[in-house]
Amino acid sequence: MTEEANVTRGPEQLPGDHAADEVDLRRVGIDPDFWYPVARSARLPRGKVLAASFAGRRIALYRGAEGTAYALEDRCAHRQVPLSLGVVEGETLRCCYHAWAYRGNGRVSRIPYLPKGADRPPRGVRSYPVRERYGLVFVFPGDPALAEAAPLPVLPEAESPRHRTMMFERTVRCHYSFLHENLLDMNHQFLHRGVLGRIRPELLGYETGPASVEARYLFVPSGGRKDRGAGLLSGEGRGGADTPDVVTIRTEYPYQTLRDVPESSGSAAFSLWAAYVPEDPDQRVSRVFGLLSIAKPALPGALHLAWPLIRRFTERVFAQDRMAVEAEQRAWDEQGGDWNQEVFPLILDVRKVLRANGAPLPNPPRSHACPQADTCADARGTGVQGDTRHP
Amino acid sequence: MTEEANVTRGPEQLPGDHAADEVDLRRVGIDPDFWYPVARSARLPRGKVLAASFAGRRIALYRGAEGTAYALEDRCAHRQVPLSLGVVEGETLRCCYHAWAYRGNGRVSRIPYLPKGADRPPRGVRSYPVRERYGLVFVFPGDPALAEAAPLPVLPEAESPRHRTMMFERTVRCHYSFLHENLLDMNHQFLHRGVLGRIRPELLGYETGPASVEARYLFVPSGGRKDRGAGLLSGEGRGGADTPDVVTIRTEYPYQTLRDVPESSGSAAFSLWAAYVPEDPDQRVSRVFGLLSIAKPALPGALHLAWPLIRRFTERVFAQDRMAVEAEQRAWDEQGGDWNQEVFPLILDVRKVLRANGAPLPNPPRSHACPQADTCADARGTGVQGDTRHP
Amino acid sequence: MTEEANVTRGPEQLPGDHAADEVDLRRVGIDPDFWYPVARSARLPRGKVLAASFAGRRIALYRGAEGTAYALEDRCAHRQVPLSLGVVEGETLRCCYHAWAYRGNGRVSRIPYLPKGADRPPRGVRSYPVRERYGLVFVFPGDPALAEAAPLPVLPEAESPRHRTMMFERTVRCHYSFLHENLLDMNHQFLHRGVLGRIRPELLGYETGPASVEARYLFVPSGGRKDRGAGLLSGEGRGGADTPDVVTIRTEYPYQTLRDVPESSGSAAFSLWAAYVPEDPDQRVSRVFGLLSIAKPALPGALHLAWPLIRRFTERVFAQDRMAVEAEQRAWDEQGGDWNQEVFPLILDVRKVLRANGAPLPNPPRSHACPQADTCADARGTGVQGDTRHP
Incomplete structure (x- = not known):
């Protein structure tokens, strides 16, 4: 098998290894419905925030005071400044700019200056399921409903x-x-x-x-x-x-x-x-x-x-x-x-x-529409998530 | 008002703060019909040229021997080399490349080697009204006819x-x-x-x-x-x-x-x-x-x-x-x-x-046509500016 | 002629020096049917490979053990890794990655691990005529049939x-x-x-x-x-x-x-x-x-x-x-x-x-189709080059 063979002719074939009706392999996105490591656990001590990413989705990882790691969309619902520039307080993450606070599930828990009678603020941002094993922080970037059943690698x-x-x-x-x-x-x-x-x-x-x-x-x-x-x-x-x-x-x-x-x-x-x-x-x-x-x-x-x-x-x-x-x-x-x-x-x-x-892959790669419109918690007034009442 | 309010629900609203028929605020250009600072006066001694810019328009600022500051389109009418690379001579600015000389009003005053019978050369380049105050050089990038009446900030x-x-x-x-x-x-x-x-x-x-x-x-x-x-x-x-x-x-x-x-x-x-x-x-x-x-x-x-x-x-x-x-x-x-x-x-x-x-904003941002076709002095042969005879 | 002339008016003309139906000179490609220097001979000792280029075509230059210089398309037929990262062996050039060997005419001469019964491998890559003079390595990037008759500069x-x-x-x-x-x-x-x-x-x-x-x-x-x-x-x-x-x-x-x-x-x-x-x-x-x-x-x-x-x-x-x-x-x-x-x-x-x-110029500049489809030796199975049998 590994003998040094000289080049011989074989059956004719088209240039490239994909048929004309197949997508170019290098344009195939990875399936998000798996657990993917995005950081080492050791880089995320309690009270720390880290910027990570998966296929263009920016993720703010933080570890609360109790030791739990959370993964939020790295973009404040208010003005889209990265939450990874923010500050951990207990189990919440506050945006560095106007101090909006988020829970680990992505919901806004507090806006320090919100005037009475103001427009209803956004509910929050997307969150990702998180697991830790083998010294790695894994997130599940796909459909959250599939996360529980999806196995971590067995090593x-x-x-x-x-x-x-x-x-x-x-x-x-x-x-x-x-x-x-x-x-x-x-x-x-x-x-x-x-x-x-x-x-x-x-x-x-x-x-x-x-x-x-x-x-x-x-x-x-x-x-x-x-x-x-x-x-x-x-x-x-x-x-x-x-x-x-x-x-x-x-x-x-x-x-x-x-x-x-x-x-x-x-x-x-x-x-x-x-x-x-x-x-x-x-x-x-x-x-x-x-x-x-x-x-x-x-x-x-x-x-x-x-x-x-x-x-x-x-x-x-x-x-x-x-x-x-x-x-x-x-x-x-x-x-x-x-x-x-x-x-x-x-x-x-x-x-x-x-x-x-x-x-x-999203096509075109950088859409002007919100790429997470269907799963994103920060759309206002959709009323589809009845359990999202703020305390 | 500044009490720490918890998040409450308000009336429904679309994502983003502009209605569907409104332009995105970050795509709104600034009104050019105002006086804008483009440099500190101290950076522009007599005989010096500086490159400045306003919204993509490159500007060559220079100060003549008499102390007056001028602002020209930063692009020689001949071959578009920046005039800010040039040399001040008296009240004129010479392009570094083939030594074309410009007056403060943008008109070409001299081409050292122009052969007799040559094609009529371009008249010059756009100039901008200039004022100085509070240690700043202001230019008026909009309609020059409005400059005189437009006030400088009062400080x-x-x-x-x-x-x-x-x-x-x-x-x-x-x-x-x-x-x-x-x-x-x-x-x-x-x-x-x-x-x-x-x-x-x-x-x-x-x-x-x-x-x-x-x-x-x-x-x-x-x-x-x-x-x-x-x-x-x-x-x-x-x-x-x-x-x-x-x-x-x-x-x-x-x-x-x-x-x-x-x-x-x-x-x-x-x-x-x-x-x-x-x-x-x-x-x-x-x-x-x-x-x-x-x-x-x-x-x-x-x-x-x-x-x-x-x-x-x-x-x-x-x-x-x-x-x-x-x-x-x-x-x-x-x-x-x-x-x-x-x-x-x-x-x-x-x-x-x-x-x-x-x-x-100009749309598309980088047009292949001359963005200043209507106001620019370097269009040849338009004959619209009867007072532009070169001495 | 060189007297310092003042600017005079001439006949009217359009902006820019090309008529509306002429192509912009800066979009005119150079004629590839000439000998162009791409490296100094002194930089290419025996056994050495160099990366050169002509108008976006990457070229691997190498000098064999006998002292002859060769120029190949700088892209392995297998996985398009640059051959200029490869290794010269005698008169052949081996790709650094899977060790495919090429002759100076661009033909694949050996694939060390090719299994019997595998698909016919690609024939090879494009090669360019090479001449050396005045201490320079010249290649002929155009139609190879014209290379012989095209003169080198006489200096x-x-x-x-x-x-x-x-x-x-x-x-x-x-x-x-x-x-x-x-x-x-x-x-x-x-x-x-x-x-x-x-x-x-x-x-x-x-x-x-x-x-x-x-x-x-x-x-x-x-x-x-x-x-x-x-x-x-x-x-x-x-x-x-x-x-x-x-x-x-x-x-x-x-x-x-x-x-x-x-x-x-x-x-x-x-x-x-x-x-x-x-x-x-x-x-x-x-x-x-x-x-x-x-x-x-x-x-x-x-x-x-x-x-x-x-x-x-x-x-x-x-x-x-x-x-x-x-x-x-x-x-x-x-x-x-x-x-x-x-x-x-x-x-x-x-x-x-x-x-x-x-x-x-190729239009658009970066086509998704192979820009050398007609002259490139690495198209499989076209059968148009009857003399390309591998030994």
Whole structure:
């Protein structure tokens, strides 16, 4: 499979990998009906406010005095100044400008100067369901009625005492689909030759489901310089020789995981979970959150010593991937569309999965109408929410 | 009036404060038929040229050898290079590129190399009426025929020996209307709580005219840390205790004033005059010019000593206001329109005044046709200005 | 001719120098069927790749192990990552991402992991004819069939042992036509008064052909400070007094030359060749390549000593020209069109020559369709290029 094949002719095909009647994958929005991480819990102590975002929706995250995290539309109902510039008071958030106060459910609780007989003020702003786990603050940006039933990712290793977990968070200027394709197509190891040494990834097999693609590769080292962190991460330092690893990568919409099992040991040396969260309305910028869980070696403290080297190694690999996927996005921007001509079948599959599970982007991207007119609590006088009486 | 009211329901209303058939206030241009400051006189010594602008019209200001200031369209009639890059010679301005010379009225007076029999050159460029007062250079960007009759602002305190005046000039990236609303709505003192201490502004009353809104507030200090300059400005340092002040704010189109009278003294401690001059064609950036006239205290030199503290204090307050109004403009830009939901009646009034007294913005903002075709002196061969013979 | 004429009236004319049915000169693309320099040869050693561009077409230049330079479309056929991020191996260029290898003619020669039975991969990318001379790498961006017959510029002095040649390369943010007009209209010496002293350029005559305009000026020094390099360049330091020079400037589409002959010597003191290569799709940014060939003086080594002063002088002059032509482009951008009102006949001529010899710009500038669909080798399955079988 991984033999060096010369280029041969195949059946004729149109330029680009999407049929004329299919939408360009890079214009497919991510499905908002999932839990998405938007910040690390550690960055949000009690009484603090943070600005976050999901696909162009600005979100003010704050943590009340009781320790609960809330997520509000980051825009005061009064004059649209960001609530993330505001001040936490107890469980409420006050706008910095005219001191309007909001509850965690987005309702205005107090306007300090409201004259008697004034027009009815707006009810409030949209709020988002919030959960916290694995050190991350997750919000549910889609239909709130679906939030309760939607599961958070299940990551036993991120909570197991036999593993230690490293957290990543950074912005990559590309559509989330480039990131899924990058990780699933392990033929891109050429990009990492200076860090990982020369590797011949052999595809062992793959399966595609309605919302998933899983590929298994055999990684056979074949020489070249290698970053020390690479060996430490895959357990070499713990007695393993430079042996092959089985690497399993899985897109399980909308998340992605990677699992590395050295052939010599039989159990996972490490596993990675990643979420790619669109930041801007066009979804051409992604915030990447990653959890890298590493099995603790027998020797206590060894992993602690190796930690900075492993972090440096992963940062180097990630920087190379970022360069490549951002170059892909720039090419897309210049061309105004997707010219990819893919030859690797499982990548064609993941493109289909991401297209089928995605959601339409708002069109045009920056509408002059309120994009949340139907779900937004700040429309006055609609009377549709009978339970919204102010105390 | 300023009691802390809980939110109550009022009559139903549409989102945003303008009716469907009204233009968005942030798309209303300022009326050009007024005198607008565009530079400080001190920045324009004899023989110097400056680039200024009004609502996207670039202006070359220069001062001739005799001391007179002139304002020309900042664009050579020949090849449109800015005349503000040029050289003053006597009362004329020469373009830096091919040395065409212009008189203060915009007419070309000399082209050093013009061949005999050449096509008739352009007559010149537009000029603007100029006046100087209070240390400011004012231009009249509208219909020149109206300039003579249009009054300059009357600011006796800016010229009185019993006051000393501090000048401000800075760029704020927002539509001028946000600045009017900011100053008139004193309920925003929450924004300044770190500088002014806690203040409960009580609205004593307000009046609205066809081109004006005037509001009177009682400012009652209610604790909290306060910048020292704040007290010095309102005359506390001069024997007054921490007593209430009556603050009168007036929008008198297109200018704005604020007057502070401590209840203990009965005469104004200070007064502020401000003009908000759009810089760009879309009028989403304003150049603010302010004159803050402070009554001199009985003790000579006391104000001199307090001067740097007062300046620091006003800079701090202004920086907070700028943060808020620029955030409002950014929200408008993202939303593509005005979503304000105002509850304070006098702000609804000033919005009406600004809308009623404004002028349409050029639409589309950057036309491919000459925006000054009717008033511009550089159209060749129109023959409409019989008195334009070159000497 | 160069007498200081007062402005006189001529026949009536429309604003701007193009008739209503003519295209705006600043929207005329340069004709791609010429050889254009895109890099210095010295920047491209063996085994190196460089990113270059011509009018928005990104080009990967690389030099193989044998010393030959190649120019490929800078976009991998697979996922459009720039090939200029790749690695040279022998005479081929490998993409940095998935290691696809390309030959110098743009054909894919190897895909390391291509599975048997996979879809036929793309054939490759576009390549451009390359030639090297005068220390410059030239490409032919137009119809490759015309490349062989198209001559490179003939610059005997750039290769003569009796001259020494200084090379220039810099980006100027303007349409190439502004640069032609700048150099041909020597009445702009006012711009350089601080560097060249006061000069009265007298137009001796000019001729216009279908693809050329040539003007001859007499440069008579008339006082003022002068940069030392100016005198050294024109041979003053070699015994000549401050005598007049005959300066001949020629636009020979698409290049431009300037030749300086001091009246005292009768032979050229220096000559300049310049090419203005559009970088971006809208052709509003130009890369300027210049070769300044200076006659060696009798005294060996004198030119060597003068070299840094001459370079500083030319840099100063060029910086002033750049300021002026970039200001012209900014004015065009703001106005959305050409408002030039030219009075100098030979400039009207060169504008006609540049318009007549140019090519249409792609319209709209950034099409969503592949701009190279007809000439691009990476369209799959078209079957039109029967000789493209992969080995």
